[in-house]
Amino acid sequence: MRRRWFRGPDLSPWAAAILAFALILPSPGFAEDPLPSWRDGASKAAIVEFVAAVTAEGGQDFVPAQGRLAVFDNDGTLWSEQPIYVQFAFVLDRIRELSPAHPEWKETEPFKSVLAGNIKNVMAQGEKGIAKLLAATHAGMDTDAFSDIVLTWLTSARHPKYARPYSSLVYQPMLELLAYLRANGFRTYIVSGGGADFMRPWAEKSYGVPPDQVIGSMIDLKYEVQDGKPVLMREPGIDFVDDGPGKPVGIYRQLGERPIAAFGNSDGDYQMLEWVTAGEGRRLGMIVHHTDELRETAYDRDSPVGKLDKALDDAAAKGWHVIDMKADWLAVFPAWPPQ
């Protein structure tokens, strides 16, 4: 199907949006709205128009399947990041769980503050404190063992506010968006400041994103043969921080290409959005703005987690669409327990 009329210069954005919606109305060829949790409006229109444009063979914005790459931040973009990053909750739980074997932690920071439940004190110790916590919880085992630890934790842990598994606190509209893009030939990558190996064990089940499409921060790995068995040991050093200006670097290292669509929610996604949307041809950059106090948490400029300030200021000038979670999303989380 040719859709060149979509991008005709004589078509106003709103007319294009209306035409775009026509495509997803019930019809013999496309029976259901692929984005049912997105309210009809500018955000949904931006998505549908973009996908129609880059998939229209013969159209001026057509992109072959190999180039249809979309990148998604994880924390705050695909799942909830409040009141603390999920991976940080994992760290705190692991420290508590491992503490019986480490009596010295009762007298040593930052472990002492973790065990006392004084998170403010933990945070006050900055990067050095975090590095010690990471070394104690993320290193010293092989990659298979770490995957098992993550999965075991994720199965039993519950979010303090919603009392349901963290993996159920993924955003329903973003799940639909991921599936919609993939149905249109996109590969959907996660590009997170969190650890790649923390996300890979569950990203396929939760998001339909296989391990090789997860980009994230990395710990040092060391190849060893233990009792004749080759393993990749996780070492205490940080190999790569996939945040801020690290995101374009991490994407290029893994893909060797520049994606055409990027989705984020915080200033840590600024450079990823900037790099992706500055490329030639049709591009899409979107920011999830956490405006929904009732269904989730309302936060942006002053939040220590997921701070959104500069990216919000520059969104209009950069052509990034700001998704108003409260107004644009008909649902936030999938039903729990699953129905």
Add this chain to the structure above:
Amino acid sequence: MRRRWFRGPDLSPWAAAILAFALILPSPGFAEDPLPSWRDGASKAAIVEFVAAVTAEGGQDFVPAQGRLAVFDNDGTLWSEQPIYVQFAFVLDRIRELSPAHPEWKETEPFKSVLAGNIKNVMAQGEKGIAKLLAATHAGMDTDAFSDIVLTWLTSARHPKYARPYSSLVYQPMLELLAYLRANGFRTYIVSGGGADFMRPWAEKSYGVPPDQVIGSMIDLKYEVQDGKPVLMREPGIDFVDDGPGKPVGIYRQLGERPIAAFGNSDGDYQMLEWVTAGEGRRLGMIVHHTDELRETAYDRDSPVGKLDKALDDAAAKGWHVIDMKADWLAVFPAWPPQ
């Protein structure tokens, strides 16, 4: 089609091989041998049997498509690496090309020796010398500019012995193997000690391997905005060396999974072969042994380029198949000029 009979415990390896060949004989369903440049024998049988086993739905060795990952070393496995690595030839040519703008190089090592054509002297300066040459030829430009430089060079440069482009000195049997694996649902990754960004610009055209399926050594990248344009600048530091024990690390960092088939030709591929073939389930490890003095170059234990010693000693015990280039390959290179 079910192929469980393939792996029946009562079937000798040779009987299985014969059955495997039956699959690729002319028939209504599979009209042509997908590996015409491979002589019928143990190497070809090992490949065909392995593919039949892991793609046989319901069979004990069946692997779903997502897990069908095969990794290939590049230099000496997919293309010729003698008398010097192609990327090293690129470095030498670039130094000569850039030298008019660097009069100081006439008096400074290792540039002086490069310009004098004294390669032995260059090599004698070891890693520090190589690092200086890499910084002068691989850094100081953005990623797009570097891709252009590589492609321009590859188009004009000619191999000193064969007088044809390096990109035409790929191994015809390996091209067939790559295509055969992909036709059977595999993703085929290049895992090279060479630079990922040196291979990505041409790997798709030469091998059918897209940029995101190229793993290699990496230079430091830095995100910058220059005159309003975001770029990834190539910096002089080495970020990652994808060789020896670095290969399993590089693969895991990018894929988060362990492949089921590995192909190499030197001791630099030892750990990759070891790690891949030690995994559970059916595995395939193969070594290209350069035995063909007439059609290419015969070398192994004593070669400074592509040294094959320990991996050759351990191949039998590890279950790795050694491909005898002279005996197993009916053709080495594709015809040139292309016919």
